[in-house]
Amino acid sequence: MLLQALAFYVFAAVTVASGAMVVVSRNPVYSVLFLILAFFNAAALFLLIGAEFIAMILVIVYVGAVAVLFLFVVMMLDINLVELREGFLKYLPVGAMIGVVLLAEILLGLGVLGTGSATIAALNKQGAQVLAVDNTRAIGRVLYTQYFYLFQVAGIVLLVAMIGAIVLTLRTRPGVRRQKVGDQINRTKEQAMTVVKVPTRGGV
């Protein structure tokens, strides 16, 4: 139990610290890297409460796709840092206010949670009894049976997204040299080499 609590505080502290670093670090590439660190620690927190499926999804989706996308954007766009930081003080009060409201909502939510009939612990116990399996398996059981249809249609939606992206952006530009593996392999010694007799002192 003590070990779990210790782990929680370590992960939570690193999450919060790297979250702060995302905002304050000067170099946007560092920001994205800190964001990745925050995602990893949040995933560890999910693992601690036994939600291993969400933990893995967080790593795969956010670290694997979203953060890499951010990195691409940050590195490909020419962002002027000075301009970005100009409005910092001006917007600070609004930002702080939103932060306070969110914090108050979380505290209120936690307060209400204890008073109601259903607490997270009770719900967890209920869920565990009904399923008697870990949550990846539980999701898999309904995803491939009850919600099989939705799962398949979601797949087709992704296919359409892929076709759409290719149709709208792929252009065959003239004059671009592409590697043609077939041509390379088919090349024979006769095509590739010419034996030249070079006369002494004559040059080619």
Added chain:
Amino acid sequence: MVVGLESWTLARPELFLAAATLLLLIYGVVRGEVATPFVSVATSIVLLATAVLLFAPYREGTAFASLFIVDRLTTTMKALVLVGAAVAVLMSRAYFEQVKAWRFEYPLLVALATLGMMLMISANDLMALYVGLELQSLALYVIAAFQRDSLRSTEAGVKYFVLGSVASGMLLFGASLIYGFCGGTAFVQISRALLDGKAAEFGVIVGLVFVVAGLAFKVSAVPFHMWTPDVYEGAPTPVTALFAVAPKIAAISLMVSVLMGPFKPLFLQWQQIIVAASVLSMALGAFAALRQQNIKRLMAYSSIGNVGYVLLGLASGSEKGIQAIVFYLAIYLAMTLGVFATILMMKRRGTMVENVSDLAGLAKSQPMMAFAMLLFMFSMAGIPPLAGFWGKLYIFIAAVEAKLFIPAVLGVLASVVASYYYLRIVKVMYFDEETETLDRTPFGVNRAVAFAAAVLVTVFSLAPQPLSLIAAAAAKGLFP
């Protein structure tokens, strides 16, 4: 629980369409651009074959753990959507070849959008509704921007995408509230919860309003119509033809099955919203189109007006009203495809023109084309005894029987105003001096479509009875 064979047989048309589209996609990717003519024709054939599969043999019931439902109404609506999409694909070749955007992905994206429409028509759960709607919308956003070298087409795509995402967000927000208050996303669960007294809950009403707003965007009913004129004008003309028929019919069908299904207990609440949207759509469709010069833009306002009439049928909330909707949509499909086939034939010295004034003197140079257009315009204006008149008549009868007197009278007045701009096109064709004639179109798909649509409109005008019986049978699906 395993997905049983029952589910697969019930969803056979959808499975066939999905599998065939994927095969054609692979074929297209392997063969490259040379495959385009084949893929395009094959897609049309697949869409029509799917329509045949709907009825041979006809089955009904629910599938995939009750996420999917098939009944008379969904089957009829799917048939309309499939025919509309198949014809839209057939009509597109000449246009895209001319603008050098003739690529094999276009018919396939239309097929995937159609698949999404079929899934949303068959939705029996809020989640199924959403995935179907997204599949449809995503494919449509892409084809709106398909002519990517054209600034207007790209603009249409971006506009449609951004506003469509907002609408999806509203729909999802409403769905989450309904899920929270009713304790389930399945239509059966929602209707049971509402009958058990959840109907009085404020949150459910708010959720309902958001869901209706999201759906109203998809059918482009006022006040969620802002995107329609710009997207219709900017998108390539064959895409506009598709937009005007297939997604509209699908979204209206979805609206009918959501509001008349799980939300039937809240009838008095949603009736007000639908009546307001209907009257506003009819009015805007009539007045805003008066000064339009671009014929595609004019058709956009015309389609907003038509949605207003359809919503009036929905607001009546009766079996007669639903019958009138199906009847109206079938006639609307024939008329709209005919009009767009004619628009696609409007060329001058090899380039497409799309202004009303370009039609001047058409009656002299191409009397057949002018006559077909005259037929469609008179029918859209609702002049008896043409098909469009019967459609409006059924709607107004249903509205009057549901005691919606004022909206019905306003609808009649709006249709009088709207007849001005339909008749203006006829006047331009028959009485204006031609400046320079339009090119004669060689016989092709577009001419065949215009001819077939004209024949259909004539048949519906002279004998509306068989179609009305089909519509009545479809409406029975909701009122077993």
